[in-house]
Amino acid sequence: MTEAVNVGRLRVPPRAKRGEVVEIRLLLQHPMENGFRRDTLGRSVPRNIIHRLVAHYDGREILRAELGTGMAANPYFAFFTRAGASGEVIIEWEDDLGVKGSLRAPIEVS
């Protein structure tokens, strides 16, 4: 299954009260090839890991992750942040093949 895929799901609460702690959840479809496997013909499968993942909220970096070969395929992330001002949560990532992806979702703070 080496079909190029770049699908993800991002969920943030659309509305929050100021100062409230909100959970941000992210699920990406990615093979996360660790580079140690061989295919059915014995050829080595090149490493392809989402090595960098950054989350911004309202223009501020709130999470930066450097991932390695220990992650399973289709990684799932959940983390928390404090709702300050209305703004957009932007998640960006890049894998070893140079494929970049991003997802965004707004939070309206009242």
Place this chain on the structure above:
Amino acid sequence: MRILALSLALLAAPAWSQSPRSGLEFQGEDIRRLQGDDFANPAMLWAERGAAAWQRKQGAANTSCADCHGAVEQSMRGVAARLPAWDARLGRVSTLEGRITACITREQRAAEPAPESHDLVGLLAYVALPSRGMPLRVDVAGPAQASFERGRELYAKRIGQMNLACTHCHDRQAGKTLLAEKISQGQPTAWPAYRMEWQAAGTLERRLRACFLGVRAEMPNYRDDDLVALQLYLAWRAQGLPLEAPGVRR
């Protein structure tokens, strides 16, 4: 009259000792939690691909699934719970996958999608979603009967170097431990499902083929009539259990 009622009751109830239980009950807490959470359930990634494929125009006819069928919530409600079924136009029993591939080649006039391609599994998951929670109820009478009897025969037939039939594990040993896993009853309610071992979502056919490999038997080809017959029998055997697709399995 009493004999008739009794024989009808015997026909209605699948003939094994345990009452049917979803494969989810044989899974660990982690898998159950994952399937219970529609966001974290990785099979939903495929359903999302399917939603995109449903809207995509393709083939010589340049039509999308949505052009004819509209919204899945209305047009596909309950469909996945009553398949496999006899298809008069195809002249054989057909699974949901068979219906979709027939529609793609016949109506969209596009190339037949490869077995287990991401978009096809996605479409299966997406089309099954509106039937989630509905009890399985397949029609095995009439023209479907020959295929159903074939499926029942295959289920009980010893195969492979291990000389085992489906029934030996999934009826007589269900609930016991095999290596690190609990043996399930082999109920097909979660499929298409995300399987941890594959790190991908796949169809019931792929799962059944894995069972053939497990008993060291020759694997039937994808979309083989025997595999369809087996799926029809399994759906009948699971009747009354609610559909869980797209599920998660170890």
